Amino acid sequence: MGEVVWIEVLSRHRDVIARHRCGDDVVRIGRAYDNDVVIDDPYVAPHHARIVRHPADGLIVEDLGSLNGLFLDREQHRRDRVALGDDRTIRIGNTRLRVRTADHPVAPERPARAEARHGILLAALIAATLALAPLGEWLTDTAEPKPSRYLLPMLGLSIIVLGWTAGWAVLSRVFAGQAQFERNLAIALSGVVGYWLYHGVVTVFGFGLAWRGLAPYEATGMWCLIALLVFMHLHAIGPSRPWLKAAVVSALAGAAIAMNVVNQLDPLGGVDQTNLLRNFLPPALRLTGLRSEGAFFGQVRELKAQLDRDRATEFNETAAATQAPSK
16 A cells, blocks of 8 residues: 555444554454454454555455455445445444544644633532532521531432442443543533522422422423433433434433323322422512412301302212112
8 A cells, every 4th residue: 555544443432442553555454463453353353354555446445255244334234345435434343443544634633721611610510519409408497507407418419429420431431431530520510500400490489489380390300301411421422323312312201201290190199289388498589479368268268168068069969869769
């Protein structure tokens, strides 16, 4: 071939995990140690393929009679030879390869201040989490203030966030080759902040405006938030096939939401409406006006009259059924 080319070994998410510099006329690929590019894949033959330069077609990869064959990345029928170019990816065994020439353009360098912005964003998310968690406890605290009432929830929240982040970091390390702990931590903290903001909206409508319509379906918003977090973690592991990931995550979230809605419609399994406002907030957050004493007792009298009518109707129906002659 004469000129230098680079053979890139790709992960399943099409990220580069290794590069091999080659400058010979023929580049041999396989598991044997006399190859120019040695592939550690049990499904690759000792001498699996070679790359040559064709006068008319440019770089060509040819199968050397291997058992498992040569494929274009997502194709299912094997090929004897493939013309390289246009960012084509080939597959041998379970390994994906891509060829780059020395003059292949690369993306411009990232500014160093972008990393600093990431650090500032992560610090801001940590600060917001540490502020919102005790604030929620303080707003609903009706007893004597105790440090344990604020420290224990923060400790539990920290364990949950770190465990969640560690799990996704392990998956990222396995499937993408990089743990990306800081990125996964930023996603998890964004979810915590999003939860507190959403919960605050539900609380305002439930307590401040005395509107109970949103509270029974708070879990719907939570499933949407969890689905968004899972999608962001999956996208961090690998940006390929975003629509497929979004479809799978949305389907699972939709199933969970449907189960929650069915449970709410069930009169025996729904949320008890008398238990929605079990957490009282400061009176300053009460946005609706108080009812007058006369209006309150007027509604009590109307309710009592309705109960008396229902009781009388039920008694009359029972008495009529008892006195009816048997046939």
